[in-house]
Amino acid sequence: MNLDLPDKPYDRCGVAGCLAPQGVNASAVAIEMGKALQHRGQNGGGIAVKPQGQILRVYKEARAFNEIFSSTEIVDQNSLKGEITIAHLRYPTEGSRRRDCDAQPFHASHQGWEVALGHNGNVVDLKKHRRKLAKFGIRLESDSDSEILAWLIVTAPGFTWRQKIAQSLCDVKGAFSLVMVTGDDKLIALRDPWGVRPLVWSQDNGHAFVASETCALDRINIPHSQKIEAGQMLIADSTGVTIAQYLMPQKRSFCVFEKLYFSHETSIWDGVIGQNRESLGSQLANEEYARIKSQKIRRETIEAIDYVVAVPDTANPGAYAFYESLANKLSPKLKFRYKRGLVKERYDHAKRSFIEDDPYLRKKDVEKKFFISPSLIGKSIYLIDDTAVRLTTFSILVAHLLKIGVKTIHCRFLAPRFVNPCFLGVNIGSRDELGAVTKDKHGNYKTLSEDQIKRKLNVSSLHYLTLGGMARSLNMTQEEMHSSHCTGCLDYNNPFDMRPYDPEYPKTPYAKFQKVNLPEVIQPKLTAQLV
Structure with missing residues (x-):
């Protein structure tokens, strides 16, 4: 009997993101949303912040999200304030439990395209995608499939984020609900074409919000939300929010255990x-x-x-x-x-x-x-x-x-x-x-x-x-x-x-x-x- 393995199934991650109007700090909001998703991941967490006109910053550790951000000290010391912030909480696979390099978000930058990415799900066909990245001479800092996704996106052909994301993910097999903040001040969120993991969004008073579950929106008193559907991508920036189909949906395959066990009991997905x-x-x-x-x-x-x-x-x-x-x-x-x-x-x-x-x-x-x-x-x-x-x-x-x-x-x-x-x-x-x-x-x-x-x-x-x-x-x-x-x-x-x-x-x-x-x-x- 292996007592090191938990008896319950654990979903590996939770994600959240916020875009705020110019001059308004989004990191405090995203952190609050992340704390509401603590049930989705307890072994690693972090945020990526993009102040308008400044560099993209990432902070992450291999410990519980609510421990990392229990006070404003880390945010203040590391200048983690800006109009766009994403948050990630991680429950890892065996063998990589306590390494800061495996925590998310992951940062990738190539030929002027820059992104920080948080991922809920798992990719099964990693070998061929590693081979793609090897052609660019990219050295990965972790064993995570999520880091591979970040690099696939920035190295893909395309003139817009939508084109690059569609080109990079069209032949990826697996589950991926992603939130991203880009170097050119965009908040992006998307689901895989099978719709395995949940992702919702809302907007209020000039803000745009995305999260794995509605309980994260409840935490910040945002009562109304919509699903991001399978194969859809949301892009939010200072001009507004657009949602479009970047890949055609496949066989609908929402994880049944999201309803049975993983999601918070107050969250809404096809009912409470x-x-x-x-x-x-x-x-x-x-x-x-x-x-x-x-x-x-x-x-x-x-x-x-x-x-x-x-x-x-x-x-x-x-x-x-x-x-x-x-x-x-x-x-x-x-x-x-x-x-x-x-x-x-x-x-x-x-x-x-x-x-x-x-x-x-x-x-x-x-x-x-x-x-x-x-x-x-x-x-x-x-x-x-x-x-x-x-x-x-x-x-x-x-x-x-x-x-x-x-x-x-x-x-x-x-x-x-x-x-x-x-x-x-x-x-x-x-x-x-x-x-x-x-x-x-x-x-x-x-x-x-x-x-x-x-x-x-x-x-x-x-x-x-x-x-x-x-x-x-x-x-x-x-x-x-x-x-x-x-x-x-x-x-x-x-x-x-x-x-x-x-x-x-x-x-x-x-x-x-x-x-x-x-x-x-x-x-x-x-x-x-x-x-």
Whole structure:
């Protein structure tokens, strides 16, 4: 069990940007927006600032954004004030966690074209793009795909930013929601043609704003926003804001886990995120009720349950909706109640930068993540979590609950099982990391059944929300969900053919049975041609 790997999926980044009228400082606004996106990245952060008529400045560190900018000291000492500012928060992949050079924004300058760039997502076809840059003799300072994107843009042919961006990104495979500030005083924001990661914008009182989520706009009291759609680019400068299609949109593939887990519950994307999570809980209750009626789980087992307990914090809305919906469906004689039995430790645990080397201390570190109410001792509980990718933290939590005297645990998850890595911006690099996946004696990957996972965790019962249930919670059929969302981590429904970038694919069930949803192959078309 690798306790160094987090049990939850983490989206790698959050981005924000602000353009203010002449003479007005945008950095304070962008920093406030960045602080509202802290849930998207805790291991690196920075800003890029462009005062009108002056040089572009970048400041970044490999620590949490709200720690870097906890006061105005860094801004004042480094002259980080100007009319255009972008902010970036980073959650990195394994192996590059604490290096300042991997923090963003990245700066690139070539033949008079200058940009600082922040990126949310991940590029899968990096080798060919590295070869392109080698022709220019460019020496990269990091291993980041984001730095490559910055250099691709400034070295691309074109007479305008729109032309250069279209030319540079038309053959890039991956997820990229980008914010940029340019040397000629422009704020630029764009999404990839599949629309994998979110990006919104707004304007007010001469300002233009862009951010990964609407919660960043809420932080600065901007109530109205619009999506930047797949393949669209926003350019804002002193003359105003323009939005245009720079690449034709491809198969719509918004990451389903943005709605299920990554985004803040107060953010809006096709509805309020928190309400989406409540719908997951209600649908999980529907499936639980069907299991009771079909006697897959005995009614007397349910009657013995005392509490419904959420694993905080992101599971809270769904867990309460599960409780409320199931209680309404069953007899009022049932005694179980919703209980805030686990409380997340917010201070000592949150301030730790590194997990201890000693396995015993690492285990204790996980146990200290939650305060457990003594009222759970001797009780039977539903334990509701949104998802547990690796089952590391979750298995330690279950063992600890049983150790202190919880009588029985019935695990329910508000999402289907993770059975594939994510190549598009989430920290899941291999099926070997996944708690619901195992290997047979030939090294082929197999998905564990719910009963096998139940025994693995030593719990009394276990159920994951089905794919169909997840679709219904989003008010869609499964087919509609597949045509509008990326669910690659759950069933290999990806924006484009991911097999060339998945070295484990030959050992998966998809290769054996050809059970893979391949999108229609459409060549990205430029909408900003050179003249």
